[in-house]
Amino acid sequence: MRWIVIFCGWLCFCGFAGAEEMDSLAVILYAGYGSAGKFTLEGRVIELDEDTAGAALEDGGATNLRRNLAQLFNAEQEDVEVRVQLDAQHWQVKTDEEGYFRLDGELTDAKQSGWLTVTAQTENASATEGGIFMAPSENRRGVISDLDDTLMISEVTAKTSLLKNTFLKNPLQREAVPGASALIASVIADNAQWDASPVFYLSASPRQLYGNIALFLEHNGFPRGVVVAKKVSNESDSEPWLDQVAYKTAHIEDLLQRFPWVNFVLLGDDGERDPEIYRDIQARFAGRIDAVYIRKVSPDPERPVYEGQQDLAAAIARMDNAQTGVKER
Numbered sequence: 001m002r003w004i005v006i007f008c009g010w011l012c013f014c015g016f017a018g019a020e021e022m023d024s025l026a027v028i029l030y031a032g033y034g035s036a037g038k039f040t041l042e043g044r045v046i047e048l049d050e051d052t053a054g055a056a057l058e059d060g061g062a063t064n065l066r067r068n069l070a071q072l073f074n075a076e077q078e079d080v081e082v083r084v085q086l087d088a089q090h091w092q093v094k095t096d097e098e099g100y101f102r103l104d105g106e107l108t109d110a111k112q113s114g115w116l117t118v119t120a121q122t123e124n125a126s127a128t129e130g131g132i133f134m135a136p137s138e139n140r141r142g143v144i145s146d147l148d149d150t151l152m153i154s155e156v157t158a159k160t161s162l163l164k165n166t167f168l169k170n171p172l173q174r175e176a177v178p179g180a181s182a183l184i185a186s187v188i189a190d191n192a193q194w195d196a197s198p199v200f201y202l203s204a205s206p207r208q209l210y211g212n213i214a215l216f217l218e219h220n221g222f223p224r225g226v227v228v229a230k231k232v233s234n235e236s237d238s239e240p241w242l243d244q245v246a247y248k249t250a251h252i253e254d255l256l257q258r259f260p261w262v263n264f265v266l267l268g269d270d271g272e273r274d275p276e277i278y279r280d281i282q283a284r285f286a287g288r289i290d291a292v293y294i295r296k297v298s299p300d301p302e303r304p305v306y307e308g309q310q311d312l313a314a315a316i317a318r319m320d321n322a323q324t325g326v327k328e329r
Contacts, residue, residue: 027082027120029130030210031226032103033200035259037110039132041103042231043120044207045082045095047075055170055215064170072208076100077122086118086132098233113137114196115224133226135198135259139191141290142198142259143184143225144252145267146274147205149297150312151180152216156271157299166205171215177295179316180267181222186319187265188223198262199225202251204244206232245273249280256285263288267312269295270303279306291315 025047032041055067076099084091084103093101113136121127148154153175155161165174188197201222203213207229214227228251231239240246256264266281266289268274278292294305295312 025077025122025125027122027125027128028210029118029120029128030207030229031130031214032118032132033135033226033258034132035113035135035137037107037112037134039105039107039134041084041105041118041130041132043082043101043128043130044099045077045080045101045122045125046099047077055172057172059170059173061168064173065167067170068167068209068212071211072206074208080122082120082122084118084120086116096237100231100233107134114193133196133198135262136191136193136196137261139188139193139197140262141188141191142200142255142262142264143187143223143267144200144202144255144264145184146248146269147201147203147213149177149269149271150267150274150295151177151201151222153177155297156269157297166209171212172219174216176216176220176222177312179320180312181220183293183312183316183319184267185223195224197223197225198255198259198264199223200251200255201225201227202248203227203229204247206230245277248274248277252277252281256281256288263290265290266292267295268292269297269312271297275304275306275309278309282308 025045027043027045029041029043032039034040076095076097078095078097078099080095080099082093082095082101084093084105086107089105089108091103091105093103095101113134116132116134117129118132119127119129145151149156154165184199188194188199191197201213201217205213210227210229213229217225217227230247231237232241252266266278268278275294278289278294282289282292292309293312293315294309
């Protein structure tokens with residue numbers, strides 16, 4: 001996905017965003033997560049163009065391009081007070097120069113678990129509702145999955161096709177990898193609270209496309225989970241623009257450390273560096289990774305296959321065959 005980041009950065013530096021005046025102030029909430037009462041929640045305050053709202057299966061390429069670019073280029077709001085509320089608790093945070101805010105909070109009731117509803121509001125914007133995932137201690141199985149060419153067909157190895165898929169289609173028109181959602185569901189099927197399983201969708205796309213990712217996952221029936229997208233900004237706390245290995249490794253390490261009682265299944269593809277990232281994680285977190293599934297998309301016939309990593313398509317086929325056998329009996 002680094003080509004998408006490069007393209008977005010190029011458009012920014014060329015001043016593509018200098019279009020029309022934006023319409024309304026809005027708070028964007030990214031799904032938060034935590035455990036044992038402690039959580040992290042992030043978001044952004046921007047002026048939101050009405051063009052960013054809505055998507056339909058019949059939308060054409062021009063409509064999708066306009067809407068997708070409007071999501072990428074918006075007027076962030078610096079130094080804005082944001083009130084975050086969850087039940088009777090509330091916190092105050094302030095946005096940085098890029099309009100982002102982060103809350104590291106603690107719940108009064110540390111035993112709360114599952115998906116909790118949270119709202120965020122500024123003085124000049126209506127409340128936005130979001131979710132915080134508090135991992136139940138009895139759920140022992142989780143998933144960390146790449147998105148592009150693992151769950152969603154993006155054609156990362158063909159740059160023109162990648163740009164067309166990203167900008168000329170909307171989330172309802174993007175194609176899901178057949179069987180991927182069912183495979184994730186089968187991995188977490190034995191968790192005591194199935195609908196509150198530790199599922200994390202780790203995307204290398206910029207956070208400006210967060211809404212597109214979330215809508216794609218919902219539309220295609222993927223289990224509810226936390227979407228993690230890249231914070232790309234001009235600030236010192238920006239995540240690496242091009243170093244996907246450092247970006248993904250840091251987030252996977254954080255999840256393994258935050259949820260030490262959870263064993264994870266990792267899903268990725270061989271179009272970029274997922275196999276190497278996962279090989280390193282397997283070696284350093286022995287006993288914590290139950291399986292690694294890699295979707296084959298690389299055109300290189302000599303692409304290495306690492307020990308302990310299985311073909312994603314074969315795993316989906318085995319699952320389908322097992323389910324067919326159960327139905328026949």
